Amino acid sequence: METIILQNNIQVVSVKADVFPTGIMAAYEALAKALPAEPHRVHYGLSHGTETGEIVYYAAAEQLADGDAEQYNLQPLTIPAGTYASITIQNFMQNLQAVSDAFQSLIDLPNHDKNGMCVEHYINQHDIACMIRIIE
Secondary structure, eight states, X not given: OEEEEEOSOEEEEEEEOSSTTTTHHHHHHHHHHHSOOOTTOOEEXXXXXXXXXXXXXXXXXXXXXXXXXXXXXXXXXXXXXXXXXXXXXXXXXXXXXXXXHHHHHHHTSTTBOTTSOEEXXXXXXXXXXXXXXXXX
16 A cells, blocks of 8 residues: 555546446546547546445546646546545456455545545556545
8 A cells, every 4th residue: 555645636527427336437428429539648437436335436537738628528627636545456457346346445545535535647558546534
């Protein structure tokens, strides 16, 4: 586990998955269809629990220009600046259970931000950083 400090908020545009986890792929497909191809755009997955125990998931991508959300009819979200605990998983598509296990370990941290989101930072096509904001 490592610590990552985000100095600034990250503005993203997103598509909410209809159902977790089965709707995740459809949300990413809708996001890819809505946005113009940009090879350097960073992608994220954002999720949080609800009071009823459900998980809400958003397929997200870095906002490159003000007004992207409105222009492409996407939902704007913010990944807040702060300190994050992070676990990197290599070749995550070969072991999706490792992603779930990583987030469970992060959620179990006593100082995690209980009002925050779980953040999947797609480092490249094979590797992912699973992150959760912590309170110092």
